[in-house]
Amino acid sequence: MFDLDRWNEIFITISRNKVRSILTAFGVFWGIFMLVALLGGGNGLERSISKNFSELATNSCFLWSGRTSEAYKGFRKGRRWQINTHDIDVIKATVKGLDEISSMLMPWSAATDNVVRGEKKGTFSAQGNYANYDKIDKSTMMFGRYLNDMDIQEHRKVCMIGSRVYEVLFNRGEDPIGKDIRVDGVYYKVIGVGEGGDNMSFNGDKREMIIIPFTTMQKLYNVGDRVDAFFAMAKSGVAVSEVQEQIETILKTNHSIAPNDKQAINSFNLEEIFKQIGYLFLGVNVLAWIVGFGTLFAGIIGVSNIMMVTVRERTQEIGIRRALGAKPSTIMTQIMSESFTITAIAGFLGISFGVLVLQMFDLAISDDGGATSVFQISFFTAIAAALIIIILGTLAGLGPAFRAMKIKPIEALSEE
């Protein structure tokens, strides 16, 4: 129940020793601020990194051929080998748990200004993809659409360009759909423009990429049945590593690669990477809690210590109160309320200041000046921090309150 007198006394007690109260409260303030700042910072890093992967299907792996590291079946060590469309067909037909597979062609070009539109030109990479690649590495479209199955089947001379390519070849705001551009000497119709952004992608920056139907590129670049790399996506509930293992076995069998050859096939398992990132940020979070909680705990010890001193200083006052009829529980509640108040005020100011600093940091790093809430704690973390303050504030007062409760009026009054 609200007791105005008690709160009045708490205020008087705290304000009687302003400097001491402020310094004591600062320990708690700093502790909770550190906790909030570290957790918010950890969250921010995690979200920033996760955002880079946000357009990638995390249940997928990316594979490309390398050099063998073991001699096998009469083939020398260090042999170059090449994935082909036959491998992809076998994989599609036999691998259990495979949801999607998307082959890619990434021809190397040394030419400069290989992409031209009228007077405008630039140097960009072309990549041959299937339509289902968009399921694995989603593109956000500024104009038009991504490749579709008809483009693949009919070997259409169409392309999807990245935002940087659009900026170089087109005027600002110009509709690029249906316009022709020349890539490595061949004209293609633009069917879409992808945003790209800072997100992670393979084979270079998506903003500077020109995506052509896989089948079109196969013919026009005369690459035969060559496949430079492919993405494989596992079905829901199937581990990517299971799918990858089956794929690697097929490739090794098809190309006479030693089963124990670890270097012949290059791969990038997104599920594993995500797991490792998850562990890394779990570690960061645990560290943030340990450091933040440790700092906060030091602050709480400070509060408890000062409350002990306060009780010692107020022994006579407590004795007078006891002589006048104050029950031990009343004295205990009084001391605990004081400790709780200092901790709560400092703690909630610390949380608020932490959130404010994170918000300012968020505003500072955002591109458009609006807060992104990347570097911020969650509502539940804030609730947890508040609960910690309440619990620790109560605990901080417990020792001094017990000590105050044990003061005998006769002993206290004899201290005159």
Next chain:
Amino acid sequence: MSTIIKLKNINKTYYNGAPLHVLKGIDLEINRGELVSIMGASGSGKSTLLNILGILDNYDTGEYHLNNELIKNLSETQAAHFRNKLIGFIFQSFNLISFKNAMENVALPLYYQKVSRKARNKIALEYLDKLGLKEWAHHMPNELSGGQKQRVAIARALISKPQIILADEPTGALDSKTSAEVLEVLKKVNATGMTMIIVTHESGVANMTNKIIRLKDGIIEKIEDNSEHNISAFGIQNIK
């Protein structure tokens, strides 16, 4: 007259180092409305006796009846309840709480009786008025003279309408003129029917009481009836 305090073979020993038998079989009866002084040399046990009477300290053996209640083996909470309801304390060094004004100090016992702030402040002002301190109600203790502080302490002792007032050297920190004024107030309070026990080493103060209990080495050496002398010494007027 009915008995308000009855002590039967009270013994108290302190064990800080060598055992010190401070009270040795004290038997005492004090009637309702009496004004009693306890005198004795330093170490005679008078403060210990007052502390036991005020339920500030426990006794080892014997029996203590206050207002027909046996005061023995009380918990701290029970002791606090009895002190609040039955006893008013007046101390030599006033023992006012420094960060509370006169009115708040006086009202403090009622706070522990859960009387509302408004009601207890009103009652406190009434008591301060009776003691001539109404205009000082909002002054802090450090703004009051010694006599004023002791009158505030008396008001605080009276506010919960206790059965007895225990005063430990109430004039010990005051000059002679102020002492006389404070004693005058105490006499007026006693004249209302309030039982009052004063511990003092000043014979002048003891002579103003009805009964003088002389302690020596933890034993009641003598109880002197002083009523006639006392009445002639004061022109008693009832306190309002």
